[in-house]
Amino acid sequence: MATVVKKFGGTSVGDVQRIKNVAALVKDFLDKQPGTRLVVVASAMAGETNRLIALAKSCVPSPDPRELDALLATGEETSIALLAMALIEQGVPAVSLTAEQVGISTDTRHNNAQITEIKSQRLEQVLSKGKVAVVAGFQGVDGDGNVTTLGRGGSDITAVAIAAELKADACYIYTDVEGVFSTDPRICPRAQYLKEVSHEEMLEMASLGAKVLHPRSVYFAMRYEVPLVVLSTFNPGPGTWIIKEEKLMEKPLVTGITYRMDEAKITVNKVPGGSKPLDLIFGRLAEHGILVDMITQSGVSKDSYDLSFTVPDEVSGQALEIAQQCVPELEAEGAHLERDIAKISVVGVGMRYHTGVAAKMFSVLAEENIDVQMIGTSEIKISVAVPRKYGEVAVRALHEKFIEMRPEVSVEK
Numbered sequence: 001m002a003t004v005v006k007k008f009g010g011t012s013v014g015d016v017q018r019i020k021n022v023a024a025l026v027k028d029f030l031d032k033q034p035g036t037r038l039v040v041v042a043s044a045m046a047g048e049t050n051r052l053i054a055l056a057k058s059c060v061p062s063p064d065p066r067e068l069d070a071l072l073a074t075g076e077e078t079s080i081a082l083l084a085m086a087l088i089e090q091g092v093p094a095v096s097l098t099a100e101q102v103g104i105s106t107d108t109r110h111n112n113a114q115i116t117e118i119k120s121q122r123l124e125q126v127l128s129k130g131k132v133a134v135v136a137g138f139q140g141v142d143g144d145g146n147v148t149t150l151g152r153g154g155s156d157i158t159a160v161a162i163a164a165e166l167k168a169d170a171c172y173i174y175t176d177v178e179g180v181f182s183t184d185p186r187i188c189p190r191a192q193y194l195k196e197v198s199h200e201e202m203l204e205m206a207s208l209g210a211k212v213l214h215p216r217s218v219y220f221a222m223r224y225e226v227p228l229v230v231l232s233t234f235n236p237g238p239g240t241w242i243i244k245e246e247k248l249m250e251k252p253l254v255t256g257i258t259y260r261m262d263e264a265k266i267t268v269n270k271v272p273g274g275s276k277p278l279d280l281i282f283g284r285l286a287e288h289g290i291l292v293d294m295i296t297q298s299g300v301s302k303d304s305y306d307l308s309f310t311v312p313d314e315v316s317g318q319a320l321e322i323a324q325q326c327v328p329e330l331e332a333e334g335a336h337l338e339r340d341i342a343k344i345s346v347v348g349v350g351m352r353y354h355t356g357v358a359a360k361m362f363s364v365l366a367e368e369n370i371d372v373q374m375i376g377t378s379e380i381k382i383s384v385a386v387p388r389k390y391g392e393v394a395v396r397a398l399h400e401k402f403i404e405m406r407p408e409v410s411v412e413k
């Protein structure tokens with residue numbers, strides 16, 4: 001008998017009518033494929049997690065991470081109970097389960113916990129009775145029984161991790177767009193629907209800002225070979241399959257353009273040469289758990305250079321303080337912060353086989369008079385940091401030149 005996991009995101013369960021529609025979709029699926037063992041994972045209703053964060057911050061400026069998790073987890077608990085009620089009302093036996101009731105264990109990193117184990121007994125029990133298990137996404141429980149959450153967008157991880165544990169036949173991620181597109185359809189109306197995307201590309205795209213899937217959910221799908229599909233709750237269609245690179249029908253040079261609008265850049269001026277200063281600055285940042293992304297050295301002279309790096313904007317104040325503390329120790333000249341940075345990336349497995357993507361990227365940006373402040377590359381992506389006010393223009397220009405005007409021929413396998 002087939003086992004399937006279906007995850008419904010915030011917009012899909014955004015109000016009571018939508019929850020009833022999801023219940024109808026689930027019923028329709030079970031009518032067509034009776035006997036399927038079905039786990040449904042639900043997110044909080046659209047806007048609810050943001051509302052709870054704002055509520056916490058209206059109570060205290062920096063909420064205690066444990067208590068914040070206890071609060072945030074209630075968002076998903078509301079939607080699973082409502083969805084289970086709606087299913088029962090429509091004649092589908094269902095039971096809602098929190099992460100604790102399922103046995104989803106995580107480490108202790110509040111607000112960004114990682115799943116360490118999922119117990120399958122309770123799920124198996126529910127499924128063997130022919131009931132739909134409606135599981136709360138985004139939450140877990142640490143070794144001391146504290147409620148944790150998996151980071152924003154974390155319900156995708158819950159769904160794929162459960163699918164991996166149950167060795168499910170497929171995991172369907174239902175959302176508010178028809179699948180994965182060549183860029184965010186919200187900022188580029190000419191974004192193209194993609195029938196399939198390789199794990200590697202999806203992992204890069206998700207890590208570089210395409211929030212349609214959480215990067216760790218893609219990692220789980222790749223690692224445990226979970227067949228993964230992204231599709232719309234509102235517009236039935238085939239969706240996008242996330243597959244092995246070898247199985248791609250074609251390998252275009254550039255598959256997707258992604259953006260992150262929440263970056264900031266710190267520059268430390270006149271850092272003395274040698275690797276000790278790098279060790280000091282990046283060591284201190286790491287001690288404080290600050291994730292550094294792109295790094296460049298510029299203005300290199302015989303004895304010094306300017307060091308720039310990007311960090312998430314939300315921790316940029318703290319990162320600046322750390323850099324400033326290092327300045328006297330390093331005998332550097334000073335450190336300053338530029339907020340309002342966007343990171344734009346082009347991603348495609350075809351880059352493994354073809355050159356010229358970087359050159360074309362810079363020429364497109366130069367044509368638009370967009371100043372490239374930093375560059376980062378990997379085998380299948382090139383990223384640039386640009387002023388945030390040009391972020392959307394850059395995405396649309398790159399999309400036009402790399403995707404809309406793409407030559408017909410794709411790169412050979």
Ligand code: ADP
Pocket residue numbers: 008009010011012043153174175176177179180181182183184185186209210211212213256
């Ligand atoms: P959910 O609440 O269902 O988890 P999300 O808001 O997390 O939905 O993710 C879906 C959104 O991701 C879409 O509405 C879209 O704006 C955005 N998105 C960003 N990049 C892409 C992309 N390349 N393809 C599809 N959607 C994208």
Ligand code: ASP
Pocket residue numbers: 009010043044049050075137138151152153154155156
């Ligand atoms: N409700 C959580 C969030 O808004 C988790 C999710 O939607 O996947 O981030």
Ligand code: MG
Pocket residue numbers: 009153156211212213214
């Ligand atoms: Mg999401």
